[in-house]
Amino acid sequence: MPTYRAPVEDAQFLLNDVFHVERYSNLPGFADASPDVVEAVLSEAGKFSEQVLQPLNRIGDKEGCKRAPDGSVTTPAGFKDAFKQIVEGGWIGISAPTEFGGQGLPMLMTQLVNEFLCSANMSFAMYPGLTQGAIAALIAHGTPEQKAAYLPKMIAGVWTGTMNLTEPHCGTDLGLLRTKAVKQPDGSYKITGTKIFISAGEHDLAANIVHLVLARIEGAPSGTKGISLFVAPKFLPKPDGSLGARNALGCGSLEEKMGIHGNATCVMNYDGATAWLLGEENHGLTAMFTMMNEARLGVGVQGLAMSEVAYQNAAAYAKERLQGRALTGAKFKDKPADPIIVHPDVRRTLMTIRSFNEAARALVMWTAIASDLHRRSDDEKARQTADDHMGLLTPVIKGVLTDQGFANAVMAQQMFGGHGYIVEHGMEQFVRDARIAMMYEGANGIQALDLVGRKLPKDGGRALQAFFAEVQGFVKEKSADAAMKPYVEPVGKALGHLQQATMWFMANALGKPDNAGAGSMDYMHMFGLVALAYMWTRMAAAAQDKLKAGANGAEARMNAKLVTGRFFMERVLPETAAQLARITAGAASMMELPAEQF
Incomplete structure (x- = not known):
C-alpha cells in the first residue's frame, strides 16, 4: 500500500529561509501568519492529509462515484466524513477575506495546504479546490448582494462551487459556445444548454452547489465577445439564506474516465435554470479568467503533488527492494542482493524527480506570493509587477508542472518494475490520476501558445x-x-x-x-x-x-x-x-x- 508524508520541513525552509515571508508582515494577513501559526497550519494539514485523506485514496479509486436514477450522486465511502472535517477545520477559507468568514491568511498558505491534500488524495482535494476558484470569481466580480448570499456559506464549506465552460462541441474555442441565457422581467436569466466534464458537478458532500456557468445572452454578439458568466445554484437561496426550490439543472450522467475516480465528473443539463449575471454582460471570459488563473495555478500544484507522492513511494521501495549487486561491489554482503538504491540509473531517476519537486514547490510559492502582493499591497507599482509575474508564470506552472509531474509519476512507477503495473502498490493510480492535469483547465499545448503568443509580447x-x-x-x-x-x-x-x-x-x-x-x-x-x-x-x-x-x-x-x-x-x-x-x-x-x- 502506498504511503505519504507531507513535506512540512521543506515548506518551512522555503517560507523562512528562501522567501523570508516576514518581510511582507506589513501586508494584510501576513502579520497573522507568524512562524508559530504557519507551523501549526502546515502540521495540521499534513496530519489530516496523511491520516484521513491518504487512506481514502485507493477506496475512492476503486469505488468511484455513483449516480442514482434521480440524478443524485454518491461519493465514495469516507468522503463525506472527510469533507465534514474539512469544513470543521476551516480549510477552504484559510485565505478568504475575514469579512465573509475566512481566516485571511496569505494565498501561499492555501497553495501549500492544497499540495498536501492533492498528494494524499487528488480526487477528494478537487471538491474544496474548485470551490476556492468559484469563491475567487465571486469576490472579484460579484455584487454586494451576491457576495453576501454565497460567500459565507462557500467559504465555510456548507456550499461548494464549480465552473462550467466546456460543451460537447467546444472546449478551448469558447467562441463556439451555444448555452443560451434568456433575460427575465425580474432581472434573472433562464439558462438552457449542456456542459460536459464538470468536476464536482453533483455530489453528496454539501447542501448546495453553486455553479458558475458561461452562456450567451439572447442577441449577444457571436464569438467570445458575446459570452457572459452566470451564477446558477443547485437550490435557489431564499432571502433569509435558507435553501428554497430545486433549480432546473442536474447531472445527466457521470463520465467513465481513466483516473480521479473519486471525483464526480458530470454532464450537466440546464433546462431553463434560474441564474443571475456575474459581472458585466458579454464580459464573461474576463470574469471566468479570474477563476481560471486560480484553477491553473491549482492544477500546476496537482502536477507537483502527484510527482511528490510518487517519488516518496519510489524512494522507499528503492531502499527496500533487493536486486543485483552494486557495480562497485556488494554493499550489503549479509543479504542475498543489494537494495536497488545502489544502482546509478535508479538514483538518476529518483534525483531527477526530487530535483524537480523541490524547485517546483519553490516556483509555486514564489508565484503565490506574487498573487498575495497583487491583492493585498497598497503600492500600485508592486501590484502591477506582481500581476505581470502571475500572467507570465501561470501558463508555465500549469504546463510544465503537469507535463513533468506525469512524466515523473511514470518514472517512479518504473522503479517498481512489474509491481508498479499492478494495483497493490498504488503507482498505477498515481499515473492515471496525474494524466488529467495535462488536459483540463486548458490543455498544455494551449498554455504554450498562450505564453508565446500573448504573454511574451504583452505590454511591450x-x-x-x-x-x-x-x-x-x-x-x-x-x-x-x-x-x-x-x-x-x-x-x-x-x-x-x-x-x-x-x-x-x-x-x-x-x-x-x-x-x-x-x-x-x-x-x-x-x-x-x-x-x-x-x-x-x-x-x-x-x-x-x-x-x-x-x-x-x-x-x-x-x-x-x-x-x-x-x-x-x-x-x-x-x-x-x-x-x-x-x-x-x-x-x-x-x-x-x-x-x-x-
Missing part, C-alpha cells in the same frame, strides 16, 4: 524583461562567490538560451506564425527549466547561509539540497540547448506534409 514584453532582469541580477550578484558558481554559471548559460529563443521568435515568427506554434512547447519547457533553475540558485544560497549560521540540526538536509541542486544543474538544465535547437529549426518540416499523408 514588460513581464518578460522583468523576469530576465531578476535572474540576471541574481546571477551577477552571486558570481563572485565560489561556492555558488556550480549553480549560477549553468543558470546564466540557460538564460542565454532562453533569450536567444525569444529573439528568434521576434525575428522569425511575426511573418511566419507557424514558427511560433512549432516552437511553443519547447519554449514553455525551456522557460520552465530556467525558472526552476533560478529557484535552485535561491535555495542553494539559502542553504549555504543556513550552514554558515550553524543550521540548528538541519546540516544533513541543507547539504542534501546543495547536492540535489547541483544534480539539477548538471543533469536536467542542459536540456535547454536541445530545446533551442528545436525551436530554431522552425516549422518547415513540421508543416510540409499534406494532411492526407497523416
Whole structure:
C-alpha cells in the first residue's frame, strides 16, 4: 500500500529561509501568519492529509462515484466524513477575506495546504479546490448582494462551487459556445444548454452547489465577445439564506474516465435554470479568467503533488527492494542482493524527480506570493509587477508542472518494475490520476501558445524583461562567490538560451506564425527549466547561509539540497540547448506534409 508524508520541513525552509515571508508582515494577513501559526497550519494539514485523506485514496479509486436514477450522486465511502472535517477545520477559507468568514491568511498558505491534500488524495482535494476558484470569481466580480448570499456559506464549506465552460462541441474555442441565457422581467436569466466534464458537478458532500456557468445572452454578439458568466445554484437561496426550490439543472450522467475516480465528473443539463449575471454582460471570459488563473495555478500544484507522492513511494521501495549487486561491489554482503538504491540509473531517476519537486514547490510559492502582493499591497507599482509575474508564470506552472509531474509519476512507477503495473502498490493510480492535469483547465499545448503568443509580447514584453532582469541580477550578484558558481554559471548559460529563443521568435515568427506554434512547447519547457533553475540558485544560497549560521540540526538536509541542486544543474538544465535547437529549426518540416499523408 502506498504511503505519504507531507513535506512540512521543506515548506518551512522555503517560507523562512528562501522567501523570508516576514518581510511582507506589513501586508494584510501576513502579520497573522507568524512562524508559530504557519507551523501549526502546515502540521495540521499534513496530519489530516496523511491520516484521513491518504487512506481514502485507493477506496475512492476503486469505488468511484455513483449516480442514482434521480440524478443524485454518491461519493465514495469516507468522503463525506472527510469533507465534514474539512469544513470543521476551516480549510477552504484559510485565505478568504475575514469579512465573509475566512481566516485571511496569505494565498501561499492555501497553495501549500492544497499540495498536501492533492498528494494524499487528488480526487477528494478537487471538491474544496474548485470551490476556492468559484469563491475567487465571486469576490472579484460579484455584487454586494451576491457576495453576501454565497460567500459565507462557500467559504465555510456548507456550499461548494464549480465552473462550467466546456460543451460537447467546444472546449478551448469558447467562441463556439451555444448555452443560451434568456433575460427575465425580474432581472434573472433562464439558462438552457449542456456542459460536459464538470468536476464536482453533483455530489453528496454539501447542501448546495453553486455553479458558475458561461452562456450567451439572447442577441449577444457571436464569438467570445458575446459570452457572459452566470451564477446558477443547485437550490435557489431564499432571502433569509435558507435553501428554497430545486433549480432546473442536474447531472445527466457521470463520465467513465481513466483516473480521479473519486471525483464526480458530470454532464450537466440546464433546462431553463434560474441564474443571475456575474459581472458585466458579454464580459464573461474576463470574469471566468479570474477563476481560471486560480484553477491553473491549482492544477500546476496537482502536477507537483502527484510527482511528490510518487517519488516518496519510489524512494522507499528503492531502499527496500533487493536486486543485483552494486557495480562497485556488494554493499550489503549479509543479504542475498543489494537494495536497488545502489544502482546509478535508479538514483538518476529518483534525483531527477526530487530535483524537480523541490524547485517546483519553490516556483509555486514564489508565484503565490506574487498573487498575495497583487491583492493585498497598497503600492500600485508592486501590484502591477506582481500581476505581470502571475500572467507570465501561470501558463508555465500549469504546463510544465503537469507535463513533468506525469512524466515523473511514470518514472517512479518504473522503479517498481512489474509491481508498479499492478494495483497493490498504488503507482498505477498515481499515473492515471496525474494524466488529467495535462488536459483540463486548458490543455498544455494551449498554455504554450498562450505564453508565446500573448504573454511574451504583452505590454511591450514588460513581464518578460522583468523576469530576465531578476535572474540576471541574481546571477551577477552571486558570481563572485565560489561556492555558488556550480549553480549560477549553468543558470546564466540557460538564460542565454532562453533569450536567444525569444529573439528568434521576434525575428522569425511575426511573418511566419507557424514558427511560433512549432516552437511553443519547447519554449514553455525551456522557460520552465530556467525558472526552476533560478529557484535552485535561491535555495542553494539559502542553504549555504543556513550552514554558515550553524543550521540548528538541519546540516544533513541543507547539504542534501546543495547536492540535489547541483544534480539539477548538471543533469536536467542542459536540456535547454536541445530545446533551442528545436525551436530554431522552425516549422518547415513540421508543416510540409499534406494532411492526407497523416
